[in-house]
Amino acid sequence: MTATDTYSIDRAQTRRPSRARSKSVLFCTECGYENPVGGDWEISQQGSHERRCCPNCDAVVTDR
Template structure:
């Protein structure tokens, strides 16, 4: 995808380069952290955790390189 064709809200996997909107094809799983219940978004190609979002707000709160 060319930079001009991307939407502003695009998540990228730093390991394999996969990209998709936040509500795209990322794998979702429930997790609990010191901040409470979260939904983890992971890359469908390499399984790297991209971000964890609060279950209630569904907004991005942390970006991690991998689990």
């Protein structure tokens, strides 16, 4: 029979699997394009108003 060693591991010491995308990713609902917030979105700004549009299909992604 083979001996089995058991170790207690604190949850804080375990690593989470790496994710392919950042939490700050925007998605275009029209064509499915995705890119980080600081990516290549087309940004137009008038005063404090900002609009981000998709570089593929020109759909408005954010308007604030």
